[in-house]
Amino acid sequence: MRIDRQIDRMDIAELKAELETLHSASFGWALNCCRRDRAEAEEVLQMVYLKILEGKACFRGEASLKTWLFAVIRKTAIGEHRKNILRKLRWSDGSEATRTLVSPLEQPGAAFEKSETQALFQSAMKSLPRRQREALHLVFYQDLSLSEAAEVMGISIGSARQHYDRGKKRLREYLGQTESAYGISWRGKENPGAV
Amino acid sequence: MELVGEEKRIQALFSEARHADEQTTPTFVGVWNRAQSKTIRTPRAFNLSFVAATALLVCALVSLAWWVNRSPRSQNVLVANAPPISNVVPKDVQQPGGFEPANDPGSKPVTQPRSGERSRALILAARRQAVLVAASKKTLRDAKAIESWQSPTATLLDSPSEGLLKTLPQMNQSVDELKSFLPNQPK
Numbered sequence: 295m296r297i298d299r300q301i302d303r304m305d306i307a308e309l310k311a312e313l314e315t316l317h318s319a320s321f322g323w324a325l326n327c328c329r330r331d332r333a334e335a336e337e338v339l340q341m342v343y344l345k346i347l348e349g350k351a352c353f354r355g356e357a358s359l360k361t362w363l364f365a366v367i368r369k370t371a372i373g374e375h376r377k378n379i380l381r382k383l384r385w386s387d388g389s390e391a392t393r394t395l396v397s398p399l400e401q402p403g404a405a406f407e408k409s410e411t412q413a414l415f416q417s418a419m420k421s422l423p424r425r426q427r428e429a430l431h432l433v434f435y436q437d438l439s440l441s442e443a444a445e446v447m448g449i450s451i452g453s454a455r456q457h458y459d460r461g462k463k464r465l466r467e468y469l470g471q472t473e474s475a476y477g478i479s480w481r482g483k484e485n486p487g488a489v
Numbered sequence: 490m491e492l493v494g495e496e497k498r499i500q501a502l503f504s505e506a507r508h509a510d511e512q513t514t515p516t517f518v519g520v521w522n523r524a525q526s527k528t529i530r531t532p533r534a535f536n537l538s539f540v541a542a543t544a545l546l547v548c549a550l551v552s553l554a555w556w557v558n559r560s561p562r563s564q565n566v567l568v569a570n571a572p573p574i575s576n577v578v579p580k581d582v583q584q585p586g587g588f589e590p591a592n593d594p595g596s597k598p599v600t601q602p603r604s605g606e607r608s609r610a611l612i613l614a615a616r617r618q619a620v621l622v623a624a625s626k627k628t629l630r631d632a633k634a635i636e637s638w639q640s641p642t643a644t645l646l647d648s649p650s651e652g653l654l655k656t657l658p659q660m661n662q663s664v665d666e667l668k669s670f671l672p673n674q675p676k
Contacts, residue, residue, distance in 0.1 A: 318510075341524075415506070431503070435506065466499075
């Protein structure tokens with residue numbers, strides 16, 4: 295029993311070092327899974343680490359650590375999202391107001407997303423269906439291959455490719471539309487007397 | 490994956506977002522430590538909930554037992570369900586002189602009531618059995634006393650020819666001796 299515990303501790307120490315190297319990418323993925331809610335993403339990541347510490351999530355080496363970790367984050371985020379929806383249904387809107395006050399990391403992110411292109415890009419991403427958003431994020435943000443993305447999402451590579459292509463197409467369309475609209479308004483603002 | 494045209498633009502947008510996210514990422518140590526502190530707290534919560542659940546279960550069992558004891562209907566059921574005395578032999582009662590209660594060969598096995606009722610029925614049956622065994626002990630003692638009783642005038646009934654009356658003549662006895670047994674001898 296004591297030897298087992300020592301082995302577990304050693305494994306956890308090794309895993310901790312690996313997780314530390316992946317922490318930034320994990321947070322980015324958690325952000326994507328939580329619709330860019332930083333407080334929720336942090337909570338999800340904490341829950342994932344808790345699952346690993348308690349042995350509820352166990353890495354068996356069947357996939358790469360990164361894809362395994364991302365799959366755990368994805369599942370946890372989906373579970374948390376469901377719980378939040380139920381909570382919102384149960385409680386009044388007052389709790390929502392307090393929640394927005396509590397999240398301390400909201401401010402810098404919000405400031406960043408005010409930069410025009412990023413704001414457009416983020417709103418375009420939010421408009422996409424979840425699977426398409428996930429596929430794009432895993433490929434472009436995390437530099438994963440489509441097969442790895444499919445593994446994280448728990449779908450076949452064919453489906454992943456379909457989500458990726460559709461997502462890319464929709465994102466391009468959305469960005470094109472909004473940019474042209476923004477360009478017109480921008481020119482209007484720039485030279486109001488011309489109109 | 491090789492990227493072309495629009496894809497490069499999308500890639501650039503994503504990498505910009507990644508840089509911004511990296512700046513606002515919470516420290517790994519902070520998140521890890523918070524998770525670790527939660528794991529330390531979780532077993533205590535489990536223990537408390539376990540203790541509470543056990544206490545509730547014990548309370549429920551005690552109240553159920555009390556209710557079963559108090560209910561008059563259950564008493565009647567117990568008496569009705571009590572197995573026949575012949576089938577129940579208490580361990581602490583010693584059978585005198587190998588006396589054993591008679592088992593009916595034709596009797597059918599009694600249907601077993603539930604465990605709580607059964608134990609109560611067994612106690613009742615044991616009491617009844619003890620009373621019966623005590624009574625049978627007394628009867629046996631009385632029977633033995635009667636068997637060994639002798640009348641005070643029994644010695645007066647003895648006669649000198651009692652030996653002859655109680656024994657049979659043997660084949661190797663002489664004829665004269667046999668004749669002496671005959672009632673009417675010709676003279």
